[in-house]
Amino acid sequence: MKIKYNLLHKDGNARYGTLETNYGIYETPMFMPVGTQATVKTLDPRDIKEIGSAVILSNTYHLWLRPGEDIVNKAGGLHKFMNYDGPILTDCGGFQVFSLIKNKKKDITEEGVIFKSHLNGERLLLTPEKSIQIQNKLDSDIAMSFDECIPYPASYDYAKESTERTIRWAKRGKDVFNNERQSLFGIVQGGEYEDLRYWCAKELVKMDFDGYSIGGTSVGEDKDTMYKMVEYAIKYLPQDKPRYLMGVGEPTDLFEGVSRGVDMFDCVLPTRLARHGHAFTLDGKINLKNYKYRADFSPVDSECDCYCCKNFTKAYIRHLIIANETLGQKLLSIHNLRFLIRIMENIRVSIKNDKFMEYKDEFINRYKSEK
């Protein structure tokens, strides 16, 4: 089935709703853990469920290159391949093509993007049709249109040319899209330019996608610019479709996104931070490698309900991280993901109670207070 978004309550621009999927109904706004290579790094599917995940994300670019979409398809699709019975969203591959290989030669043409594989240097062509065909085969629940992720800063002329192409690419992808149980999102680009974001949103909405992503953020712009990009894009999106802000996962950014009407977020930040020994707490991020934690037998976050915080101490996790034991990375990944998922749970309650702005201020004031 196609996903269905139900807007149930608004508090300012913040939206509380539900998303009906092939794998159940989930509340929004939500944070989606990233499972780049068909695995949320260091976690098994039981861990993913236990932290309260709804949708998880996987990367088309990575799965295309390895193991290949045909292998995943033969396995019965991504859910069966990785043994995950919850909704999965795949991105379009555009972001990876434009960022992973930014230092190497790539050619953008009307046809698509020619670039070199980060694995073996092979020359590859990714087109809007190919991206959709790969995602159709991966059989995720939500697919993304192929877009160009505009660098920041970009001139108005470049952004305009690129946005026009992204709209043409969205149309081409939609035309070949062929998977009954999969939904397709359009991606609003336009850089930092309000008229381009507006125009892109309007054109995509005409094509009637199942949801809309806001792309081209977190590519180097300052926070105020990012928030403006979100505002520009979202103003022209319909209320009855979900809005997904791609690649955003700093705790404060989740609040800023929700306050502007975003329903879905994803980011590698919580798992990447974990692998480097960093943990979110309500007072800000902490670095478990710090010497001061060597005999600290309190939990990473005494206010957290996750498996890590309920069972292990800072001293033990510090030991694991320093000894390069993957259990340390796993426990912090569980905590960091649960931390963001709990924030979203609290945000949903606050919206329903018309207290979102109070909760936002309270969170941000405390989170920022840490030095």
Place this chain on the structure above:
Amino acid sequence: MKIKYNLLHKDGNARYGTLETNYGIYETPMFMPVGTQATVKTLDPRDIKEIGSAVILSNTYHLWLRPGEDIVNKAGGLHKFMNYDGPILTDCGGFQVFSLIKNKKKDITEEGVIFKSHLNGERLLLTPEKSIQIQNKLDSDIAMSFDECIPYPASYDYAKESTERTIRWAKRGKDVFNNERQSLFGIVQGGEYEDLRYWCAKELVKMDFDGYSIGGTSVGEDKDTMYKMVEYAIKYLPQDKPRYLMGVGEPTDLFEGVSRGVDMFDCVLPTRLARHGHAFTLDGKINLKNYKYRADFSPVDSECDCYCCKNFTKAYIRHLIIANETLGQKLLSIHNLRFLIRIMENIRVSIKNDKFMEYKDEFINRYKSEK
């Protein structure tokens, strides 16, 4: 409490029994997973329980260097530090001192061993007293006497000198041992020489340890020599105490050890193989990186009941291993450990039914048949 071994049935020299510990009663023979740095690599404590582990092992040398026995002691001991509520055995550090640093300068004196830390090159002295004091602080359930692991091959004269020293070291360690709830094993050395093994066993038994280890195997000798070393050592050990063959974990070696009267085994092999993408099956070891598994959607071992085999395919695990995702290493670690633990479960049943030798032949014939 001190551990208590109960011999319940013999089938030839194979022994079925129980081991009463601070954390419950477990059946023997048993295989003990290795948690070198206070973590069984890639597994969390729930995984360890789920695969049916009884005693697990941790390494005194590693914990001494990092995080240090005082940190572990302040945490409330190793069980609390790593949040594991099952019995834990610690080795004495001797094997690591003699093997990890075999290419660097070390000095063996009557006092102990002077060597350089593998972490930072610091000069350290490990003595029998120090080893026991560290283990007392770690508060494992079973501690080991400090011994010299004799290299193979070794001259009779060297083996004799070393074995005499190991006996003196055992006595010195026993004299300073001070932990009411911890048991202490003596380690039978003697190299490949029957009279030295006999003499060492006899001297240690006089000191009345809570159990006896057979040391100095798996250090380069051929299989027949190893089995002889076990026979020489075990002949003179009492029936009412457990016998532990250190560092042995090849499936066929478990059978050979049990057939000679061994009750406890440990080895890093199952988890190390897993991290390199190898898995045990009843037909022998397989390498999941092999191209032929790329679209093989059957379990690693269709006769296994572990979380890995019940939920994931060879194709998925191959993908994870090749993509260097730790979930692949974890799933294979679970399987390989469960594989050895299940062998021991089957061995125990076969001993109770006086069918151990039939089971041994059946297993070894099939396991060896694989090329």
